[in-house]
Amino acid sequence: DVKVTQSSRYLVKRTGEKVFLECVQDMDHENMFWYRQDPGLGLRLIYFSYDVKMKEKGDIPEGYSVSREKKERFSLILESASTNQTSMYLCATLGGGRAFSYEQYFGPGTRLTVT
Amino acid sequence: LAKTTQPISMDSYEGQEVNITCSHNNIATNDYITWYQQFPSQGPRFIIQGYKTKVTNEVASLFIPADRKSSTLSLPRVSLSDTAVYYCLVGDPSSASKIIFGSGTRLSIRP
Numbered sequence: 676d677v678k679v680t681q682s683s684r685y686l687v688k689r690t691g692e693k694v695f696l697e698c699v700q701d702m703d704h705e706n707m708f709w710y711r712q713d714p715g716l717g718l719r720l721i722y723f724s725y726d727v728k729m730k731e732k733g734d735i736p737e738g739y740s741v742s743r744e745k746k747e748r749f750s751l752i753l754e755s756a757s758t759n760q761t762s763m764y765l766c767a768t769l770g771g772g773r774a775f776s777y778e779q780y781f782g783p784g785t786r787l788t789v790t
Numbered sequence: 791l792a793k794t795t796q797p798i799s800m801d802s803y804e805g806q807e808v809n810i811t812c813s814h815n816n817i818a819t820n821d822y823i824t825w826y827q828q829f830p831s832q833g834p835r836f837i838i839q840g841y842k843t844k845v846t847n848e849v850a851s852l853f854i855p856a857d858r859k860s861s862t863l864s865l866p867r868v869s870l871s872d873t874a875v876y877y878c879l880v881g882d883p884s885s886a887s888k889i890i891f892g893s894g895t896r897l898s899i900r901p
Contacts, residue, residue, distance in 0.1 A: 710891070717877070718834070718891035765833050777822055779889065781833025
């Protein structure tokens with residue numbers, strides 16, 4: 676089974692802090708995603724990466740950056756956390772190339788609170 | 791990008807069959823239809839995917855008419871544990887950037 680792990684289930688940070696959210700997958704998937712989920716808004720794509728060091732902006736990239744130095748790890752960075760970034764953050768993977776699947780695998784999520 | 795429209799919420803009772811319809815009028819030739827289920831405090835989980843006609847697995851069935859402008863997720867004999875949010879997605883499997891989640895349908899199952 677695909678396993679997607681996120682570094683923390685719950686995180687509390689102060690406004691202005693730099694925040695790192697880590698995601699690790701064990702299935703050698705090319706594609707990795709970061710979403711945020713807020714009540715009534717569904718899942719919104721922040722960034723995704725289709726290969727090491729490759730990334731594309733999603734629908735709401737403002738205030739975020741990402742890093743993918745290794746295939747199995749995709750990090751979301753909040754350069755200066757703000758209260759409007761309080762949310763549930765979900766990481767997902769998707770197989771590509773010959774292993775293509777349209778089935779995304781999600782991590783358990785990180786509930787971030789910025790005070 | 792094909793946009794989807796689903797009911798915001800639905801209610802049903804244990805043992806009933808539940809059908810959730812998704813509208814996707816501008817679906818493209820290469821687009822597939824995928825449904826996910828999400829429980830509170832968890833990430834979404836893949837349920838089923840199809841391109842046309844009918845697809846069935848151990849969890850659900852997916853009905854897609856010939857024009858592909860809509861699809862229906864069918865959950866047979868639901869139980870309380872089927873209470874969740876269900877998302878319909880439409881997109882080209884070869885383009886990871888085009889996976890878009892809508893707001894989903896909140897399904898509540900009552901005893």
